[in-house]
Amino acid sequence: MQPASSLPLGQPRPAGSPSFVRAGFLGGNEFGLIVLIVVFATLFSLATKGFASPFNLFTLGRTMGIDILIGFSMMVVIVSGGLNLAVGAIGVCAVMAAGYAMETFGLPWPLGLAVCLLVGAALGAVNGEAIVRSGVHSFIITLATMSIFFGGMVFLTRAEAFRELPPAIAAFGKLRLMGFLSPLFLVAVATALVLGWLYRFTALGRRMLAAGASPRAAEVSGIRVDRTIVGCHILSGVLAALAGAMLTARHGAAIPSMAGHLGQDWLLPAFLAPVLGGTLLTGGKVSVLGTLLGAMLVSMLTNGLLLLRVGEFWVQAFLGLLLLTAVLLDLGRRRLLARHRIAV
Amino acid sequence: MQTMLGKAANTDWFGPLAVVIVAVVVIGAIEPTFLSAFNIQVLLSAIAVNLVIALAQMIIIAIGQMNLSVGAIGGLVAIAFAGMMEVWGVPAPLALVLALAIGLAGGLANGFIVAKTGISAFIITLASLSFFKGLNLGITEAQPFYGVPDAVKAFGNTNMLGPIPWLVLPAAIAGLGIWYLLAKLRIGRQILAVGGNPHAAELSGISIFQTTVWAHGLSGLLAALGGVMVVARLQIGQPSIGDDWLILSFAAPVIGGAVLAGGHVSVAGTALGVVVVAIITQSLVLFHIDPFVVQVVLGALILWAVGINRWREVRVERRLRGAS
Numbered sequence: 001m002q003p004a005s006s007l008p009l010g011q012p013r014p015a016g017s018p019s020f021v022r023a024g025f026l027g028g029n030e031f032g033l034i035v036l037i038v039v040f041a042t043l044f045s046l047a048t049k050g051f052a053s054p055f056n057l058f059t060l061g062r063t064m065g066i067d068i069l070i071g072f073s074m075m076v077v078i079v080s081g082g083l084n085l086a087v088g089a090i091g092v093c094a095v096m097a098a099g100y101a102m103e104t105f106g107l108p109w110p111l112g113l114a115v116c117l118l119v120g121a122a123l124g125a126v127n128g129e130a131i132v133r134s135g136v137h138s139f140i141i142t143l144a145t146m147s148i149f150f151g152g153m154v155f156l157t158r159a160e161a162f163r164e165l166p167p168a169i170a171a172f173g174k175l176r177l178m179g180f181l182s183p184l185f186l187v188a189v190a191t192a193l194v195l196g197w198l199y200r201f202t203a204l205g206r207r208m209l210a211a212g213a214s215p216r217a218a219e220v221s222g223i224r225v226d227r228t229i230v231g232c233h234i235l236s237g238v239l240a241a242l243a244g245a246m247l248t249a250r251h252g253a254a255i256p257s258m259a260g261h262l263g264q265d266w267l268l269p270a271f272l273a274p275v276l277g278g279t280l281l282t283g284g285k286v287s288v289l290g291t292l293l294g295a296m297l298v299s300m301l302t303n304g305l306l307l308l309r310v311g312e313f314w315v316q317a318f319l320g321l322l323l324l325t326a327v328l329l330d331l332g333r334r335r336l337l338a339r340h341r342i343a344v
Numbered sequence: 345m346q347t348m349l350g351k352a353a354n355t356d357w358f359g360p361l362a363v364v365i366v367a368v369v370v371i372g373a374i375e376p377t378f379l380s381a382f383n384i385q386v387l388l389s390a391i392a393v394n395l396v397i398a399l400a401q402m403i404i405i406a407i408g409q410m411n412l413s414v415g416a417i418g419g420l421v422a423i424a425f426a427g428m429m430e431v432w433g434v435p436a437p438l439a440l441v442l443a444l445a446i447g448l449a450g451g452l453a454n455g456f457i458v459a460k461t462g463i464s465a466f467i468i469t470l471a472s473l474s475f476f477k478g479l480n481l482g483i484t485e486a487q488p489f490y491g492v493p494d495a496v497k498a499f500g501n502t503n504m505l506g507p508i509p510w511l512v513l514p515a516a517i518a519g520l521g522i523w524y525l526l527a528k529l530r531i532g533r534q535i536l537a538v539g540g541n542p543h544a545a546e547l548s549g550i551s552i553f554q555t556t557v558w559a560h561g562l563s564g565l566l567a568a569l570g571g572v573m574v575v576a577r578l579q580i581g582q583p584s585i586g587d588d589w590l591i592l593s594f595a596a597p598v599i600g601g602a603v604l605a606g607g608h609v610s611v612a613g614t615a616l617g618v619v620v621v622a623i624i625t626q627s628l629v630l631f632h633i634d635p636f637v638v639q640v641v642l643g644a645l646i647l648w649a650v651g652i653n654r655w656r657e658v659r660v661e662r663r664l665r666g667a668s
Binding site for chain 1: 478634640
């Protein structure tokens with residue numbers, strides 16, 4: 001896709017060389033993100049009155065939980081070397097379907113959640129099948145399906161929200177553990193653990209990484225790359241649906257416009273978190289912890305800037321600059337590492 | 345005759361042209377108001393604006409990249425154009441020049457960062473999309489500028505000749521200009537060469553850096569022109585201008601046979617792609633079909649077009665293999 005994709009992005013690190021044990025963690029994205037999170041958390045607690053209050057920590061954790069899930073929904077597709085522009089559209093479609101089922105048929109919330117995740121999986125499967133069968137890049141397929149899913153949803157729902165949901169959903173969104181912890185954040189952490197387990201310890205996860213790193217090599221070594229890519233998109237759909245469900249718990253209603261026009265509002269957080277976290281856009285390398293930390297940093301910066309009264313409109317300009325700075329810093333770090341390796 | 349038709353059938357513009365002719369005849373027969381002067385004027389206005397937006401994306405597709413910030417640049421330029429005239433009382437021609445300069449600068453910045461760092465244009469333009477949109481909202485606080493001079497309003501809403509609106513003029517100039525650039529000028533040939541095969545282009549002495557920067561600059565300039573035209577048409581500088589350009593900007597070039605990997609685009613095909621989209625949108629309105637169906641149809645059109653392009657590619661490959 002890119003003329004310059006042949007640049008030194010992510011050669012394998014030579015194992016066993018002692019300088020790379022250090023560079024591996026201290027020079028890695030995860031460590032840098034932890035430092036940034038600590039620095040900014042300290043700055044915000046000193047500079048604003050409300051940042052460290054239990055209520056703000058609660059709302060922050062809630063936002064973080066949702067942003068982390070949105071980041072994961074993109075990450076699992078980036079792993080396979082593709083992308084999914086339709087995450088926002090899928091998330092909204094899934095919760096609207098669940099909202100309809102709960103409001104019209106009076107389904108209890110666990111069944112509603114199941115409907116939500118199933119619809120997410122189904123829409124993800126549509127994406128995956130369309131990409132694999134046509135051989136067209138996932139960018140253009142998901143651009144088209146984002147329009148189709150969202151348009152279809154608005155047409156069917158008449159753009160009206162479902163507000164008569166089981167009270168348990170809104171209660172879950174308002175629940176506070178120990179006065180400051182939102183269970184939505186814990187859902188995100190649990191999802192992170194499952195994904196980490198998937199990529200590290202299961203054959204399926206290893207297949208997804210292999211298919212992203214080199215489809216040909218994966219195919220030759222007996223992996224059905226097509227099926228694996230469809231699997232990645234189904235997983236992406238499920239995670240997007242879960243993010244939508246969490247957003248519904250926060251609002252207490254399923255609202256068609258909660259991810260913006262065509263679900264575009266999710267695109268920036270969806271890419272920010274994995275890119276900040278060091279997931280390669282070309283596929284084959286993933287950092288679940290990095291994505292988690294990346295999403296946490298973004299939500300925290302947004303929250304802190306709003307408390308500093310930067311004005312919510314300027315925050316978006318700032319996030320754009322942040323993404324730019326992050327990729328530039330990452331490039332600089334990789335080049336430094338590459339030079340260092342030559343010197344060693 | 346057979347071969348001429350066969351040749352025509354293999355061009356990028358043949359499929360969309362056939363669709364346009366059939367659609368105009370069928371819709372015109374069912375609903376005669378479709379061919380009324382007023383409706384033609386509405387159609388042409390929409391086509392003019394959308395053509396400029398589609399060209400802004402097409403030029404980036406030509407070098408094998410994508411520009412997500414076309415709409416954000418257009419929106420920022422739109423509110424800057426209207427804002428300058430309302431708040432500072434800048435005369436319209438000067439405001440136009442400054443507005444186009446902002447778009448050009450935004451595009452050049454995109455191109456410079458992409459070419460300098462080698463990071464995917466997707467990520468860079470996603471970041472700049474957010475930055476430009478944030479600037480737009482920060483400046484306007486989501487409130488439109490209403491003080492657009494009458495001359496500008498008239499340009500966007502009156503006719504040049506018969507049912508042909510003035511807006512067609514800048515669109516035609518942009519279309520012919522880009523066609524000439526890609527077909528005849530050095531920079532245009534270089535853009536296509538880099539899109540077709542960057543390594544080969546570099547080996548034959550083309551500077552990928554300069555080509556990328558210029559292509560993005562041109563894209564920014566066209567996006568800016570689109571923003572200004574929308575302000576003239578809507579008569580206000582609305583902050584939400586450009587929000588819905590993304591799908592459309594890809595749909596028209598792809599329907600027109602553009603290869604997303606780069607190196608092959610068609611101005612005539614893209615123009616016909618814009619016409620197809622405009623006719624479908626307009627006929628849905630005429631037949632009182634829910635406007636949200638337009639989104640579904642647009643998405644389906646993209647899928648249909650990439651399907652056709654793919655099928656043509658496979659056929660060409662098969663023929664080449666058969667010949668050798």
